[in-house]
Amino acid sequence: MKRNATAVWNGSLKEGTGKLTTQSTTLSDTQYSFKSRFEEGVGTNPEELIAAAHSGCFTMQLSAYITEAGFEIESIETKCDIDLVDGTILTSQLTVTAKVSGIAEDDFQQLVTKAEKNCPISKVLNAAISTTATLA
Numbered sequence: 001m002k003r004n005a006t007a008v009w010n011g012s013l014k015e016g017t018g019k020l021t022t023q024s025t026t027l028s029d030t031q032y033s034f035k036s037r038f039e040e041g042v043g044t045n046p047e048e049l050i051a052a053a054h055s056g057c058f059t060m061q062l063s064a065y066i067t068e069a070g071f072e073i074e075s076i077e078t079k080c081d082i083d084l085v086d087g088t089i090l091t092s093q094l095t096v097t098a099k100v101s102g103i104a105e106d107d108f109q110q111l112v113t114k115a116e117k118n119c120p121i122s123k124v125l126n127a128a129i130s131t132t133a134t135l136a
Helices: 034-038 046-068 105-118 120-124
Strands: 005-010 017-022 030-033 072-085 088-101
Touching: 030 034, 046 072, 046 088, 046 105, 046 120, 088 105, 105 120
Parallel strands: none
Antiparallel strands: 005 017, 017 030, 072 088
């Protein structure tokens, strides 16, 4: 399976603006800018999108493990905080609240740890990056 998104940027870093569009069109010409990334501007930013991806991926992975273990899930809510310092993402912190019938605390914590290590976004956050660049 492959998924894609497109970023278009116009102008300089600080005065320019960008638009993001995803294959699903959930994001369609969604605004992002220097201000939305580093100050308090309107729009999204890459770190917010990584936080959304990580919290969503982790929550689905945890749901799969809990279901495989034979427990019934009422709800799982995960917040992800991404910490960007000096141009580097230092941490991705997941905060989880779940309602699961009949599961013991130790079993739940083991499944949380397993999901944290095995969700695809957790794995990619420490990946080597390669780029193919073409000027049009």
